[in-house]
Amino acid sequence: MSDNKFKRLPYGTEEFSVLRKEDYYYIDKSLYIKNVFENSASVILFTRPRRFGKTLLMDMFSSFLAIAEDGSDNREYKEKLFEGLEILKDKEFTDKYLGQFPVIFISLKSAYGETFEQAYDALARVVVSLFSSYDFLLNSKNLSKDEIENYSKYLNREFLCDINSMGYVKEALKFLSTCLYKHYKKKVIILIDEYDVPLAKASEKGYHNEMVTLISQFFDFMKITPNNNSTEYPIKKIVLTGCLKVAKNSIFTGVNNLYVNTILSESPSFDSMIGFTKEETVQILKDYDLDDYFPFVKENYDGYRFNKKEMFCPWVLVSFIKDAIEKKSQNIKVNA
Template structure:
C-alpha cells in the first residue's frame, strides 16, 4: 500500500528510491521527451532542490549498459515497450555531479575536479583488461584514474581532455557512443566567484566542456543541469547544437518539481488531503513554462513531518537548506528605488522587470537589475505574466520565500542600525529627555531609509506588531537600559517598558497603528490614555521608580508621531 512507503527526504539516487521502497513521483516521461525533442547538448536550468540530481540519476539508470529494467516497472516509460527495447541499457554513461567541486584556492578546486573525474573513470576498470584497447589506450586510462595525483603544471591541460579521452576509450571498448550527464555544472563557478578565482575556473570549465561536448565523435548526447544559465560566450563557446531549457521554456516544464495533481496524489497516499491549502500557500507559486509548480524539497519534508504530527505548522525547508547570499547581496546594494520595489513584493504586488536569462557571474554585481535576473532564475522570484514590452511581471512565489526576504531584510537593517551608533545614542538621549521632535525625526528617517517589512495587506494588529519589533530592536541596543516587551502591568500588558540607569526613572511606550496620516495625533493621545487608564505604571512603582515618562507613538506607513507625558508618582 502507498501509505507504507517511506518518504525520500534528501535521497537523490533513483536506484535507491526504487529498490528501497520509497515514494516516487514519476518523472520518467523526461526520458521520452529528451529523445523526441532531440538536442545534442541539453542544458536544464532550475532552482536548487527541484529534483535535478534525481532526474539525472534516473537518466543514468535508464540508459546505462547493464540497466536494471525492474527499476522502471509500473512507471510511465515502461508502457512504451518499443522505446525501452531500443534505448534502455544501450549506452555507456558518464555521470558527474559538480556540486562538491570547490576550494578556497583555484588549485584546491582543480584537484577536487580531478578527483571527481578520476573516481568516475575508476568505475570502468574493465578498460585495463579490454582486448579492444591497445597499450597506448591503456596508458591513457591509467593517467585518467591518476588525475588527482598529478601535481605538475600540466594538470589543467590533462583535465581539459580527460572526459573526451574517457569517451574515446569507452567507444573503443563498446563500439557505442557515450551519454554524458553533468549535474550542477555552475556550482564550481559560483564557488570560484565567491572565493576570488573565477576567471581561472571559467577557463578550466570552458576547456573541459568544450572538448567534451563540441564536435566529439564519441558523444551520443549530453544533459547538463544548473541553477544559473551562464553566458554561452563565457562557457559554451562554439557549441552549435546546444539546447537551453530554462524556467521560461514550455518544453519539459512539468519534469522538475511537483505539479498540483502530483501533490494531491501524494497527500492522498498519506491521508493528508486537508493540508493542500497550506502546501499551496507555503510551497507552490513557481511558474515554469506553462506549468504551476511546487517545490519538491518542501513538499516531501512537510509531508514527512505531518506523518509524525498532523498538527505540525509549515516550516521553511528550502530556504534553510543552504545560505541566502544572493538575497543578502541584493539587499546590501539596494537603493531607495529598489527598497520600494522590495516592499511591494513583500506586500504581494508584482513588479515589472526586464530579465536577462544569460549572465556571467562577474556581471552580477555590475547593475542592480542583474540581481533581479538572478533572483528570478534561482527561485527567489517567479513570473506571473509579461507586459506588452516584454518585461516580466515578477512576484515572490510563496509564503516561505517571502519569509526569507523579511528575515534577511531585518538582519541587514539591524546591522545598519548597529553601524550607526552615534545617531542611535542621540535617539536614546532624546527618549530620556522627552524630546519628541528629535524622536520623530530619527524614527521617520529610519523608516524612510530602511526596507520596510510592514505588510500593507496585513491585519492592523500585525502591522502594529511590526513597528513594535522595530522599536524594541532600537531600544535594546542600549546596554544601560533594561527593556521589556509585552509586560504584564496594572490591568493589562504594556507594549514596552524601559528601566534606565537612573533608579528613580521609568519609561513606558504604547504603540498604535493609524489607518491614515491625519489620525496620528489622535492615536498618540489614545495610547497615552491607555497607559494611564490601565495603570501600567504600577509595574515601575513596584520597582521603586516614580519619575515616569509615558510615550504614545503612532505609525502610518513610513511616518510616525510621538506624544510624551511626564508624571512624578508617589
C-alpha cells in the same frame, strides 16, 4: 497515528535505484526519458532552482540507458527497476534505448574550493573517481597500449591533482568517451549534474576568470557535436543540469546544436519534468492522509511557475509531510 501504512518518503536520497528497490514513494517522471533523448539537440541544458530533483532525474536517465559492464542491456534487472512506470509501456522506445549506451554520469557539486588551486584539486578528485568506475577499460582489447597507459594516469590521484597535470583533466571527458566508444563500439551519453557549481563558487571566492578557462576547456569536447552523425564521433547526446544559465562567460561558445531549457522556456515537453506539479502535490498529500493541508501548502510553498505549470519544490514538500506525519503521530497540531 502510525506511519507504517505509508511508503517511505524520498527524504535524503537522490539515487533512483535506491528509491525503487527499497519501495520509497516515487512520482513517475519516466516518460521524460523519451522527451529528452529523442530531442534533436545534441547538447541540452536544464536549469532549475535548488532541491528540485535534478540529480534524481539524471540518475533515472543513467539507470535506464546505461549498458552493463559486460556489454549486455541487463534488461531483466532494469525492467524490474522500472516496473510499473510509464516508460516501459513504450516498447519501441524501450527496445531501442534500455541498457543500450555507455553512460558517463558526473556531478560537479564538489568541484570548488577557497582558492583556484583547491578547486582544481577537487575537480581532479572527481575525475579520478569517475575513471575508477570504468577501470575495467584497462583490460580492454579494443584500446591501444598508449590509451591504456594514458588511462592509468587518470587513476593516479597524486599525479592528476598536481596542477601541472591540468591538461589531462581538461581532456578527461573527451578521452573517457573515446575509450568507452572504442570498447563497446556504441556511442556514449554524457550526463553532467551541477555543472555550474564550480563557476558559482569561483565567483564568490574571486577566481572566476581562472575557473571559466578551466571549465570551458573541460567542456571543450562539446564543441564538435555537429559531427554527431559521423561513425567516428563517440558521443550521442550530452545533458547538463544546474541552477544557473551562466550567460556571462563563454564556456558554451562554439557549442552548436545547444538547447537551453529554463523555468521561462515555453516548452510543454519539459515544463513539469523537474519538480512536483499541482496535481502531483495534491496526490502525494492525499497518499499521506494530508489532503486538508493543500490550501496551507499552496499558500506557504507555492510561487514557482515553469512555463504555464504551477510547480512545487519536492524537498520542501517532502519535508513538510515528514514533519506533519511525526506531529500527527504524537497528536501535535500541525501548523497550518
